[in-house]
Amino acid sequence: MGPTTPQLAHARVEDEVQPFGFDEATSSLKVLDQRLLPGSVHYTTLTDSDGVAEAIVSMKVRGAPAIGLVAAYGLAMLAARETSDRQVFAGVMGIAAKALIATRPTAVNLSRSVMHMVQEAMSVADREPQARAAHLLMAAKRLHADDLAANRRLGTFGARFLTGNRRLLTHCHTGALACGGWGTAIGILRTLGGEGRLAHVYANETRPYLQGARLTAWELQTLGLPVTLLTDAMGPALMASGDIDGVVVGADRISPRGDVANKIGTYALAIAARYHNLPFIVAASTATMDHAWGPETRIVIEERSSDEAALIRGERLAPEGVAYRHPAFDITPASLVTAIITENGVWHPHA
Numbered sequence: 556m557g558p559t560t561p562q563l564a565h566a567r568v569e570d571e572v573q574p575f576g577f578d579e580a581t582s583s584l585k586v587l588d589q590r591l592l593p594g595s596v597h598y599t600t601l602t603d604s605d606g607v608a609e610a611i612v613s614m615k616v617r618g619a620p621a622i623g624l625v626a627a628y629g630l631a632m633l634a635a636r637e638t639s640d641r642q643v644f645a646g647v648m649g650i651a652a653k654a655l656i657a658t659r660p661t662a663v664n665l666s667r668s669v670m671h672m673v674q675e676a677m678s679v680a681d682r683e684p685q686a687r688a689a690h691l692l693m694a695a696k697r698l699h700a701d702d703l704a705a706n707r708r709l710g711t712f713g714a715r716f717l718t719g720n721r722r723l724l725t726h727c728h729t730g731a732l733a734c735g736g737w738g739t740a741i742g743i744l745r746t747l748g749g750e751g752r753l754a755h756v757y758a759n760e761t762r763p764y765l766q767g768a769r770l771t772a773w774e775l776q777t778l779g780l781p782v783t784l785l786t787d788a789m790g791p792a793l794m795a796s797g798d799i800d801g802v803v804v805g806a807d808r809i810s811p812r813g814d815v816a817n818k819i820g821t822y823a824l825a826i827a828a829r830y831h832n833l834p835f836i837v838a839a840s841t842a843t844m845d846h847a848w849g850p851e852t853r854i855v856i857e858e859r860s861s862d863e864a865a866l867i868r869g870e871r872l873a874p875e876g877v878a879y880r881h882p883a884f885d886i887t888p889a890s891l892v893t894a895i896i897t898e899n900g901v902w903h904p905h906a
Contacts, residue, residue, distance in 0.1 A: 593773035604629035604651040611658040618733020619807040623668035627695040630672040635688040641680040660855040662807040702735035705840035705898035713743030713896040720800040721754035727818035728770040729805035740838040763864035791827035806839040810848035813889030813904020825891035834893040
């Protein structure tokens with residue numbers, strides 16, 4: 556099954572559905588409510604950092620790079636409305652920064668973007684309010700542009716690395732809607748598709764929140780890339796039958812030695828790929844690297860609401876009152892990772 560419109564794999568990012576966009580005329584952020592996809596494309600207008608924090612917690616916006624970027628714009632909006640002196644300005648920015656970081660503790664892009672914006676804010680705290688606001692908006696825009704450029708570069712590196720792997724399995728959602736544009740793991744897939752070297756994509760549904768079913772399948776289909784949806788348990792069986800050549804996933808946090816925190820289910824895929832001698836590839840920009848993550852570090856794994864597992868669009872799937880665990884992420888050790896693709900090239904963490 557081939558792509559119906561392979562040229563869409565190289566569509567201009569500005570022509571795609573955007574996950575968010577800043578409106579300078581109103582100093583507000585338009586955020587695509589990803590909870591409503593694929594049925595409805597609806598944008599919510601956010602005007603302050605509190606609104607951004609709520610949008611991240613509620614999963615209106617999701618994806619490690621994307622939440623870092625919207626948080627940066629949230630602090631820029633706060634600066635545009637804060638006319639107090641240096642001391643009060645610094646305090647307000649610090650409080651907002653802590654609140655934003657607390658929304659999704661596992662994704663390192665979020666804390667890195669927020670702390671970068673705080674540093675930028677402190678560097679201009681003595682300036683006039685209008686100058687402070689302009690400086691922070693420009694800082695957020697630079698982060699946004701850097702993410703898009705990094706994704707395009709890692710897509711090229713990944714496509715070169717996967718020269719002979721044409722049928723690929725992916726997990727969760729790593730496309731343009733999860734980033735500043737283009738995508739990470741999906742960025743590699745669309746680069747391969749644009750070069751005519753992608754035979755098929757198998758996308759896990761990604762239970763319980765169904766990012767793969769609602770977002771990955773929709774985005775790949777929109778791009779004209781050949782995609783088949785799987786439940787999360789099906790991948791290993793297709794590896795055994797020879798239908799899959801490799802696995803490509805994203806990441807929310809990567810340690811200096813190559814351990815990877817990513818959407819729950821990633822670890823199981825890595826084990827299955829190793830057993831079947833298939834490459835297990837992680838695609839992420841260097842902004843996802845956590846240099847403070849050492850051998851003794853205990854990474855906070857976010858536990859999300861049981862309702863996300865027990866309910867689908869308000870319909871209960873399990874008995875009332877049954878206990879649920881919903882860890883949103885797992886950790887794949889570096890020993891199971893074939894390669895990590897970044898904008899700087901290919902890294903073999905266990906070599």
